[in-house]
Amino acid sequence: MQARCFAERWPLRTAFAISRDVRTEAQLVVVEVRGEGVVGIGECTPYARYGESVASVMQQLRPLFAEVAAGLDRTLLQSRLPAGAARNALDCALADWEFKCRGAVFTGPESLPSMQTLVIDDPAAMAVAARNAIAQGADTLKLKLDDQQVYQRVAAVRAAVPAAQLVIDANEAWRADTLVDRCSQLEELGVAMLEQPLPAGDDEFLGTFPHPLPICADESCHSREDLPHLLGRYEILNIKLDKTGGITEARALAEEAEAQGFQLMLGCMLCTSRAIRAAWPLGERACFLDLDGPTWLAKDVEFPLRFGAGRVYWS
Numbered sequence: 001m002q003a004r005c006f007a008e009r010w011p012l013r014t015a016f017a018i019s020r021d022v023r024t025e026a027q028l029v030v031v032e033v034r035g036e037g038v039v040g041i042g043e044c045t046p047y048a049r050y051g052e053s054v055a056s057v058m059q060q061l062r063p064l065f066a067e068v069a070a071g072l073d074r075t076l077l078q079s080r081l082p083a084g085a086a087r088n089a090l091d092c093a094l095a096d097w098e099f100k101c102r103g104a105v106f107t108g109p110e111s112l113p114s115m116q117t118l119v120i121d122d123p124a125a126m127a128v129a130a131r132n133a134i135a136q137g138a139d140t141l142k143l144k145l146d147d148q149q150v151y152q153r154v155a156a157v158r159a160a161v162p163a164a165q166l167v168i169d170a171n172e173a174w175r176a177d178t179l180v181d182r183c184s185q186l187e188e189l190g191v192a193m194l195e196q197p198l199p200a201g202d203d204e205f206l207g208t209f210p211h212p213l214p215i216c217a218d219e220s221c222h223s224r225e226d227l228p229h230l231l232g233r234y235e236i237l238n239i240k241l242d243k244t245g246g247i248t249e250a251r252a253l254a255e256e257a258e259a260q261g262f263q264l265m266l267g268c269m270l271c272t273s274r275a276i277r278a279a280w281p282l283g284e285r286a287c288f289l290d291l292d293g294p295t296w297l298a299k300d301v302e303f304p305l306r307f308g309a310g311r312v313y314w315s
């Protein structure tokens with residue numbers, strides 16, 4: 001078995017603004033494994049928030065390729081790299097290779113629901129974006145917010161799309177002293193769920209008040225190691241393969257989290273359809289799905305997923 005990795009840049013069709021930065025392209029690392037005439041492919045999106053870059057991820061991966069040649073499998077891989085983007089690309093490449101070697105055929109659901117993300121903008125512009133997304137068939141919208149104009153933005157969107165399911169993602173931008181009041185306001189506006197309001201280091205505060213709406217861990221939840229810290233503080237966990245370090249740990253995390261009473265969200269980074277296909281096996285277990293990463297790209301991979309009317313279609 002031979003393995004290699006390379007970087008790819010995918011321009012976005014429009015800027016992607018969240019609380020911590022604005023991005024204009026997706027920078028990926030792709031791993032390709034080749035053996036017995038079969039090629040397996042996995043991709044990852046290195047994320048600066050977690051100390052990752054394209055260069056650091058390639059540096060993590062390259063020393064492992066000799067071990068892959070010597071028979072490193074997914075089970076052994078779990079202890080050779082920490083949870084994160086590098087392990088994700090290699091784990092998914094190996095899983096893809098195994099699947100193809102078995103001659104297995106796709107038996108998953110033909111489509112999955114997916115929310116549509118609205119990036120940060122002024123309230124009127126977010127209301128217009130919301131109305132457009134609903135007109136195109138979306139039924140759940142995820143609003144990216146920072147610490148400014150929270151009520152104004154959500155109220156404007158709610159007035160524009162009274163029947164839509166709304167999810168808020170603050171990407172760690174809020175503070176504890178305003179959180180309790182904001183949660184009540186969001187509940188009154190009929191928001192279904194709030195994702196990662198506080199910095200990951202401030203999770204403890206979430207255990208100190210009753211939540212009027214469910215709160216979901218994203219930046220605070222990477223792998224099973226985080227579960228003891230999340231219990232009693234979050235109701236929902238956002239599983240992303242770039243955080244778990246691949247589908248192997250993602251399945252294990254999903255299992256263990258459900259056993260502990262958490263609900264699941266399945267999320268993604270800015271990515272191509274390859275990354276969404278890799279996460280597909282977890283789709284039916286999640287109550288919230290945020291799989292619209294590829295819709296932000298100006299151009300997707302060959303054989304892309306199809307997105308439309310609030311769903312994503314395998315073929």
Ligand SMILES: [Mg+2]
Binds near residue numbers: 195219238
């Ligand atoms: Mg998030």
